[in-house]
Amino acid sequence: xxxxxxxxxxxxxxxxxxxxxxxxxxxxxxxxxxxxxxxxxxxxxxxxxxxxxxxxxxxxxxxxxxxxxxxxxxxxxxxxxxxxxxxxxxxxxxxxxxxxxxxxxxxxxxxxxxxxxxxxxxxxxxxxxxxxxxxxxxxxxxxxxxxxxxxxxxxxxxxxxxxxxxxxxxxxxxxxxxxxxxxxxxxxxxxxxxxxxxxxxxxxxxxxxxxxxxxxxxxxxxxxxxxxxxxxxxxxxxxxxxxxxxxxxxxxxxxxxxxxxxxxxxxxxxxxxxxxxxxxxxxxxxxxxxxxxxxxxxxxxxxxxxxxxxxxxxxxxxxxxxxxxxxxxxxxx
Amino acid sequence: xxxxxxxxxxxxxxxxxxxxxxxxxxxxxxxxxxxxxxxxxxxxxxxxxxxxxxxxxxxxxxxxxxxxxxxxxxxxxxxxxxxxxxxxxxxxxxxxxxxxxxxxxxxxxxxxxxxxxxxxxxxxxxxxxxxxxxxxxxxxxxxxxxxxxxxxxxxxxxxxxxxxxxxxxxxxxxxxxxxxxxxxxxxxxxxxxxxxxxxxxxxxxxxxxxxxxxxxxxxxxxxxxxxxxxxxxxxxxxxxxxxxxxxxxxxxxxxxxxxxxxxxxxxxxxxxxxxxxxxxxxxxxxxxxxxxxxxxxxxxxx
Numbered sequence: 001x002x003x004x005x006x007x008x009x010x011x012x013x014x015x016x017x018x019x020x021x022x023x024x025x026x027x028x029x030x031x032x033x034x035x036x037x038x039x040x041x042x043x044x045x046x047x048x049x050x051x052x053x054x055x056x057x058x059x060x061x062x063x064x065x066x067x068x069x070x071x072x073x074x075x076x077x078x079x080x081x082x083x084x085x086x087x088x089x090x091x092x093x094x095x096x097x098x099x100x101x102x103x104x105x106x107x108x109x110x111x112x113x114x115x116x117x118x119x120x121x122x123x124x125x126x127x128x129x130x131x132x133x134x135x136x137x138x139x140x141x142x143x144x145x146x147x148x149x150x151x152x153x154x155x156x157x158x159x160x161x162x163x164x165x166x167x168x169x170x171x172x173x174x175x176x177x178x179x180x181x182x183x184x185x186x187x188x189x190x191x192x193x194x195x196x197x198x199x200x201x202x203x204x205x206x207x208x209x210x211x212x213x214x215x216x217x218x219x220x221x222x223x224x225x226x227x228x229x230x231x232x233x234x235x236x237x238x239x240x241x242x243x244x245x246x247x248x249x250x251x252x253x254x255x256x257x258x259x260x261x262x263x264x265x266x267x268x269x270x271x272x273x274x275x276x277x278x279x280x281x282x283x284x285x286x287x288x289x290x291x292x293x294x295x296x297x298x299x300x301x302x303x304x305x306x307x308x309x310x311x312x313x314x315x316x317x318x319x320x321x322x323x324x325x326x327x328x329x330x331x332x333x
Numbered sequence: 334x335x336x337x338x339x340x341x342x343x344x345x346x347x348x349x350x351x352x353x354x355x356x357x358x359x360x361x362x363x364x365x366x367x368x369x370x371x372x373x374x375x376x377x378x379x380x381x382x383x384x385x386x387x388x389x390x391x392x393x394x395x396x397x398x399x400x401x402x403x404x405x406x407x408x409x410x411x412x413x414x415x416x417x418x419x420x421x422x423x424x425x426x427x428x429x430x431x432x433x434x435x436x437x438x439x440x441x442x443x444x445x446x447x448x449x450x451x452x453x454x455x456x457x458x459x460x461x462x463x464x465x466x467x468x469x470x471x472x473x474x475x476x477x478x479x480x481x482x483x484x485x486x487x488x489x490x491x492x493x494x495x496x497x498x499x500x501x502x503x504x505x506x507x508x509x510x511x512x513x514x515x516x517x518x519x520x521x522x523x524x525x526x527x528x529x530x531x532x533x534x535x536x537x538x539x540x541x542x543x544x545x546x547x548x549x550x551x552x553x554x555x556x557x558x559x560x561x562x563x564x565x566x567x568x569x570x571x572x573x574x575x576x577x578x579x580x581x582x583x584x585x586x587x588x589x590x591x592x593x594x595x596x597x598x599x600x601x602x603x604x605x606x607x608x609x610x611x612x613x614x615x616x617x618x619x620x621x622x623x624x625x626x627x628x629x630x631x632x633x634x635x
Contacts, residue, residue: 025607035536036458043449044464046505050483051471057482068488116531118375125375131381131621140565142585143609146592147389150599150606158388190382197625243473250475253567257589264593289476294481295572304481311478318473 059313061304068298079305090306092281093289098180100251100285104188105244109237112195122202130200137193145257148187149174153262174262177282184254185285195240202236203229245317249310252291255283286310386610393603400600410515414604421601422591424608431583434496434570435563439556442510447552449506450514451540455526472508480572487573491619494575496583499566503559510555517551518544528574553623561613584609 019056062079064072083090115133119126136144152159152173173183210228219227256276263278277284279309290310294303393399393414395407418424443545452458453465487498522546529539570586579587590611593601 032456032536033458035453035462036456039448039452039456039536040461040464042445042504043468043511046445046502047464047467047471047508049505050502051467054479054482054486054580056484058479061481068485090508118371118378121371129375130625132382135614135617136382136385136624138561138613139610140585140591140613142565142567143606144385145589145607146602147385150392150603151385151388156400156402162403190385232413239567241368244475246475250477252477256571257567260589261592287475290477291572295484300485301483307357307478307481310475314473314475314478315470318470322452327479 001080004036023167033244037190055311058304058307062300062308064304066301067303072301075301079302082302083305089281089284089289090286093284093286096181096282096284097249097251097286100184100249101245103181104185104248104251105241107185108188108192108244109195109199109240112190112240113199115192116196116200116203119200122229130171133196134193136190139191141191141253142257144187145193145316146261148190149185149258149261152186174258175279176192177280180258180262180282182280184258187254187258195244198236198240199233200231206232241315242320245312245327249314249317251285252287255285256288259283357513358602379561389603389606389610392600393607395600397598397600398602400598411600414452415608417601418570418605418608422587423589424584424605424607427582427584427587430581431564431585434500434566434583435560438503438563439560441500442507443552443556446510446514447545447554448540450511451518451536451544453511454515454518455521455539455544457538460494468508468511472512476568484572493573494578495581496570496574498573498582499563499569507559510559513555513558514551517548517555521547521550544595550623553620557616557623559621560565564613 061072063074063076065075066072119133120128151157154160154170154172154175157170157173159173163170171179173179206229210232211224214224214228259278260275263275276288282308286306287310290303290306293306294300334525370587388405391405391407394410395404395413396409396411396414399408442476444457450490453461453468483498484493485494492498501608525543529543534542565585566583567585567589574581574583579590588605590604592599
């Protein structure tokens with residue numbers, strides 16, 4: 001039900017001629033409309049200035065050559081042609097970002113669901129465990145990255161030392177092109193607390209009587225899980241998948257900081273372009289490439305073309321999400 | 334043993350109520366095994382989750398030479414590393430910048446977003462559906478999509494090189510905060526706001542006297558989300574602050590360059606890492622309920 005139409009419930013009868021009460025009420029309604037507009041005006045301006053206008057401008061810039069010094073010069077589809085046929089890095093960047101979408105999103109949710117399931121039984125220690133699993137999600141990501149690059153550093157890192165005790169020669173982790181992304185995945189699993197809390201709340205929200213009714217009907221444990229728990233979790237899973245995909249599409253900070261620290265290069269200043277993607281471009285994500293082109297090379301026109309492609313992909317997911325508005329915004333309930 | 338029994342009763346209770354009871358001995362043994370198995374898994378997982386922080390802490394109090402050896406426990410506790418961090422980097426300025434960014438952004442967001450969220454949740458007005466849809470879309474799009482024209486805009490206003498391009502937009506509402514606040518306000522029964530209106534209260538008075546007191550946990554949670562988002566922000570400051578001017582960096586940006594630029598040794602770097610982690614953990618323990626409620630409501634409610 002969109003709120004565009006329904007200022008008055010459909011069934012409300014129009015009262016006949018000049019009854020005083022309705023007139024006062026409709027005046028009140030008009031007054032409230034004005035107040036509502038007043039209340040949302042700042043947000044509306046914000047949307048126009050920081051979202052609608054930039055979106056339009058990005059599309060315009062993407063057809064131009066623009067370096068921030070001289071004004072934009074129209075180049076037609078040249079940026080897109082370069083993007084899809086010549087750019088030597090965009091394929092690798094897009095593949096890396098796709099890797100994070102495909103592996104990070106489902107694995108994080110599965111881990112979060114598993115831990116949440118362990119925490120559903122009421123017990124004395126639940127609060128402690130919940131805190132332990134949730135806290136890493138709150139730690140500033142840059143600090144977590146520093147910690148993980150240290151823990152997993154190949155020479156003297158505690159992880160490889162512990163592995164050695166078990167006779168395992170640990171990999172080079174953040175310094176190995178094949179292991180850098182999985183290392184970031186481990187970090188993401190450590191930081192899964194926000195997803196875990198959401199799933200845990202949904203699990204605890206499943207009406208008890210549904211389980212009781214199923215038990216009376218003689219349902220087995222796995223049947224109850226499949227026919228009661230999973231359907232009840234669906235809105236939360238949909239929400240986690242969509243927000244997870246959106247987050248993976250903009251995955252920037254952890255990969256950038258890990259590359260900078262593991263390569264030993266400072267990431268601000270001189271090293272901004274060169275440090276990203278270490279090792280061998282294996283952690284270069286699509287938004288990072290956009291950043292390098294736009295703000296290190298000042299190819300703002302080309303970076304805008306990259307942004308438009310990112311927008312189209314992200315928008316596809318947003319549309320998918322809005323189709324399920326009921327499970328998300330609550331306007332259906 | 335009584336404690337164990339009590340736990341088991343709780344564990345078995347709800348599911349078993351009303352079902353024909355199996356023989357008591359059988360009913361007991363399986364949950365005991367299950368209880369042990371679950372706790373073994375939980376404790377093992379918890380150890381894995383805590384271990385990173387423990388190792389970071391232990392390394393932060395080793396001296397530099399020992400941090401380069403294979404020992405896991407510090408020989409003597411070198412607390413001086415924590416003082417050393419402040420000497421090698423403009424840490425006070427970094428923390429100050431982060432605090433300024435986070436506090437102002439949060440304050441500005443509250444002033445602009447609470448009224449908007451209230452209007453979306455509690456007043457029927459033309460275009461509210463469209464506005465809400467736009468807010469969701471803005472909230473979900475990667476910030477990189479619109480960062481180029483925004484950057485051009487702030488360059489023309491000559492505000493790049495500072496954190497203001499990240500603080501000022503909050504005066505005009507923050508999409509995620511509006512969304513979250515609206516979800517909280519929806520849970521306030523309409524009877525309360527209607528009653529206040531019938532008593533002759535204007536909308537601002539309804540917000541002030543009815544909504545604010547009733548939605549305190551929700552508003553606190555939303556404020557904390559934005560506070561932490563700003564405190565942790567790396568991409569925004571990387572974009573807007575100047576490379577040549579570390580004194581204007583927030584701590585998230587500064588610490589990313591710390592290893593290498595200011596210090597080559599791990600023990601000092603880990604001391605800095607601890608210094609950044611600890612305030613967050615302390616704040617969490619003071620505001621645990623608001624946090625958990627907030628995260629929960631983003632996904633489940635509504």
